[in-house]
Amino acid sequence: MLINGVPEERVSALDRGLLYGDGLFETLAVADGKPCLWRQHLERLRFGCERLRLTPPDPVLLDEEARREAEGHHRAVLKLILTRGRGGRGYASEHARAATRIVQLTPWPERDEAQCAAGVRVRQCRTRLGQNPALAGIKHLNRLEQVLARGEWSEPDISEGLMLDAAGRVIEGTMSNLFLVRDGRIFTPCLSRCGVSGVMRQQVLEACRALAIPLLERDIPLRDLWDSEALFLTNSLIGIWPVADLDGQPFDPGAIDRRLVEYVMERRFHSG
Amino acid sequence: MLINGVPEERVSALDRGLLYGDGLFETLAVADGKPCLWRQHLERLRFGCERLRLTPPDPVLLDEEARREAEGHHRAVLKLILTRGRGGRGYASEHARAATRIVQLTPWPERDEAQCAAGVRVRQCRTRLGQNPALAGIKHLNRLEQVLARGEWSEPDISEGLMLDAAGRVIEGTMSNLFLVRDGRIFTPCLSRCGVSGVMRQQVLEACRALAIPLLERDIPLRDLWDSEALFLTNSLIGIWPVADLDGQPFDPGAIDRRLVEYVMERRFHSG
Incomplete structure (x- = not known):
């Protein structure tokens, strides 16, 4: 692990990342020693920095550190964490020192990928x-809602949980974005009020444009799930997962356009 | 600083407190070498643990550590942080190891207390x-909203900012609870949807009971502020702050029942 470029495993217990979740993160796949979709993840990190008024890290430096950690690993997970660092008084951050930049490599999750x-x-x-x-769309460090949602089940054969907002709209999975296939079109929830705008979600949007598949971002009431032909989930590690079963109701993975799945899955390990 | 009872300044960069804000904290006054309102803070910590399904720390151990850090300090701030520790896969915490327990002492904030x-x-x-x-009332580590709100001003003579919920109800200050005085009664916002249920807020509720001052917890639209006779703020360090001015409108600190202020201020440095 690298912390501000130095091999190190620990951070100050006064870091605002710990005290307030005052920061951002990115989770990337590493393939053949290289971080995947690097440019896209950096772009989202920059977007998050703008929102939180954090100074974005020097991209050359971050790139160098990420490659250094990823080198020699066939498959792994790379996590970038950027916090506002130490300092400031209470919530006020005007006198905070330099940001803390963490680059962590962890093992590729063991899953039956074919299944x-x-x-x-x-x-x-x-x-x-x-x-x-103010917090919607960005991948910030305030993730208690996801922790609580993920704590609702322990069955190993349940891969993901879907989350709604207070108004009952479907937003996303605990660690993934959601897409619906209905009448030959693809729908995905608006993320203007809550949710994380995933890099792989962006890849799906791009794929749909490239393949001329109609895609709509909009508010999606829960009932829309039940009369969808297919559902699928995306994130940077999984690419696309078709949903086979939602709380006992079967869905047909075959109803997802093959070209779209191939387009996204082929590109997910690109270095970007 | 003590981390899990050991003098130490740093935590693992894999701690869930940093990764997800997966934990709780308490901020206490230290007076004459002792943590103030200890029992009340411990009670709220336990309440937060229940909500987040965290194992509460051994109270005897925590008490011993807090006293050890506080000893010899006339006035200081004691912060307890409890996280779910390291481990688990992604948001799932079922295989997380033992909680991380941090006891930090920081200087008493320099303020003109008379003013x-x-x-x-x-x-x-x-x-x-x-x-x-699910997160309302407890003092968890997901505090980006407060950080963003506190970042809205830098004028040193503005002591606090009031925050509303999305529906326009007044909820609290960035670091304090809010009370309104109207027609000889005291009102304070309901904290069932958002906000932190402060220990000093509880002290005000208790004081009102003891002094037979009518107090109502209820939803408070913004307009109610403007036709209040007085406003005041509370937290564990400040006790009670009367509001003299809200965005240019003056309020009369004299309209707050003296007995109430004295009751709370006298007890705020009790060891509890």
Whole structure:
């Protein structure tokens, strides 16, 4: 692990990342020793920095550190964490020192990828997502809602839980974005009030444009799930997971456009 | 600083407190070498642990550590942080190891206490509080909303910012609870959807019971502030601050029942 470029495993217990979750993170796949979709992750990190008024890290430096950690690993997970660092008085951050930059490499999660590609089991979570446009879309460190939602089940054959907002709109999975296939079109929830705008979600949007598949971002009431032909989930590690079962109701992974899945899955390990 | 009872300044960069804000904290006054309102803070910590399904720390151990850090300090701030520790895979915490317990002592904030007691300047923040009953009331580590709100001003003579929820109800200050005096009664916002249920807020509730002052917890629309006779703020360090000015409108600190202020201020440095 590198912390501000130095091999190190620990951070100050006065870091604002710990005290307040005052920071951002990115989770990337590493393939053949290189971070995947690097440019896209950096772009989202920059977007988050703008929102939180954090100074973005020097991209050349971060790139160098990420490659240094990733080198020699066939498959791994790279996590970048950026916090506002130490200092300031209470919540006020005007006198905070330099940001803290953490680059962590962890093992690639062990999953039966062929089985996941054939469709995963999903449940609906009771924990709701609070709405706050100021924090929506970005991948910040305030993740208690996801922790609580993920704590609702322990069955190993349930791969993901879907989360709604307080108004009952479907937003996303605990660690993934959601897409619906209905009448030959693809829908995905608006993320203007809550949710994380995933890099792989952006890849799906791009794929749909490239393949001329109609895609709509909009508010999605829960009932829309039940009369969808297919559902799928995305994130930077999994690429696309078709949903085979949501709380006992089967869905047909075959109803997802093959070209779209191939387009996204082929590119997910690109260095970007 | 003590981390799990050991003198130490740093935590693992894999601690869930840093990764997800997966934990709780308490901020206490230290007076004459002892943590103040200890029992009350411990009670709220236990309440937060229940909500987040964290194992509460051994109270005897925590008490011993807090006293060890506080000893010899006339006035200081004691911060307890409790996180779910390291481990688990992603948001799932079932395989997380033991909690991390941090006891930090920081200097007492330099403020003109006499001037604050005479009334502080307050502003209304643009940053809203998201609503989530699962997280409301407890003092968890997901504090980006407060950081953003506190970042809205840098004028040193503005002591606090008031925050509304998305529906426009007044909830609290960035670091304090809010009370309104109207027609000889005291009102304070409901904290069932968002906000932190402060220990000093509880002390005010208790004081009102003891002094037979009518107090109502209820939803408070913003307009109720403007036709209040007085406003005041509370937290564990400040006790009670009367509001002298909200965005240019003056309020009369003298309209706050003296007995109430004295009751709370006298007891705020009790060891509890």
